[in-house]
Amino acid sequence: MSVFSGPELAYLSGGERRLARVATVGPDGDIHVTPVGWSLADDDTVVEISGHSFERTKKFRDVRRTGRASLVIDDVLPPWQPRGIEIRGRAEAVEGDNPRIRVHPKRIVSWGMEADGEPVPRSARDVG
Numbered sequence: 013m014s015v016f017s018g019p020e021l022a023y024l025s026g027g028e029r030r031l032a033r034v035a036t037v038g039p040d041g042d043i044h045v046t047p048v049g050w051s052l053a054d055d056d057t058v059v060e061i062s063g064h065s066f067e068r069t070k071k072f073r074d075v076r077r078t079g080r081a082s083l084v085i086d087d088v089l090p091p092w093q094p095r096g097i098e099i100r101g102r103a104e105a106v107e108g109d110n111p112r113i114r115v116h117p118k119r120i121v122s123w124g125m126e127a128d129g130e131p132v133p134r135s136a137r138d139v140g
Contacts, residue, residue, distance in 0.1 A: 013055065013057075014055065014056035014057060015056070015057050015117050015120065015139040015140070016056060016097075016117075016120065017122070017125075017132075017135065018127060019122070019125035019126060019127045019132050020097055020120065020122050020125060020135075021056055022125075022127075023085075023095065023097065023122075023125060024052055024056075024085065024097065025052065025056075028087070029049075030085050030086070030087055031047045031048065031049070031085075032047070032048050032049075032050045032059075032061070032083045032084060032085040033045050033046065033047050033048070033083060033084050034046060034048050034061055034071055034081055034082070034083040034113070034115075035081065035082045035083065036070070036071045036074035036075055036078065036080070036081050036103075037074060037078055037080065038070065038074055039077065044070055044071060044074060046070075046071060048061045048062075048063060048071070048083070049061070049062065049063055050083070050085065053114070057116075057117075058114050058115065058116055058117075059083065059099060059114070059115045059117070060112050060113070060114050060115075061081075061083070061112060061113040061114075061115065062110070062111065062112040062113070066111045066112060066113075067105075067107060067111035071113065072105050072111065072113060073105075075103045075104070075105045075113050076105035078103075079102055079103060079104065080101075080102065080103055081101070081103035081113060081115050082098065082099065082100040082101075083098070083099050083115060084096055084097070084098045084099075085097050085099075089124075093124055094123065094124050095122075095123060095124025095125060096122065096123060096124065097120060097121070097122045098119075098120070098121040098122075099115060099117045099119075099120055100117070100118055100119040100120075101115050101116045101117045101118040101119065101140060102115075102116045102118060102140070103115045103116070104116075116140060117139050117140060118138060118139060118140040119136070119137070119138050119139070119140075120135070120136070120137060120139055121134070121135065121136040122134070122135045122136075123135075
C-alpha cells in the first residue's frame, strides 16, 4: 500500500518526467542540494534516486554517512499554479551493479494537488 495519497500518487505517476531536488548534509554540516532523476519503487512506498557514476557523488557519500535525505518534486502550471511534494525520510545508499539512494518517507508535504478536478488543501503528515 502506498504511503502517498491518491492525488499525490497520481502526480508522481503521471506521464510527465519531473526532476527532483535532493538535499543531504555534508560532514561539515553544510546542506547540499542537487537535481536528480527518480522513480517510485516497492509498491509506491520508496523513492529511488540514481544517475551516472552515482556511487562517486557527494549526495551518495552523504547518505551513506548520515542515512538521511529530503527531496522535492514540483512544477508550475500556467498561469501560476505551483504544485509539488516534499519527502523527508530515512535514506540508504545502495551499492553494487545499480547504485542508488532509496528514500523511505517519514514526512510528506504536498501542495497544489487536485482530485477529480477539485483542489486539495495543502497536506502535511507523518507516515513512518
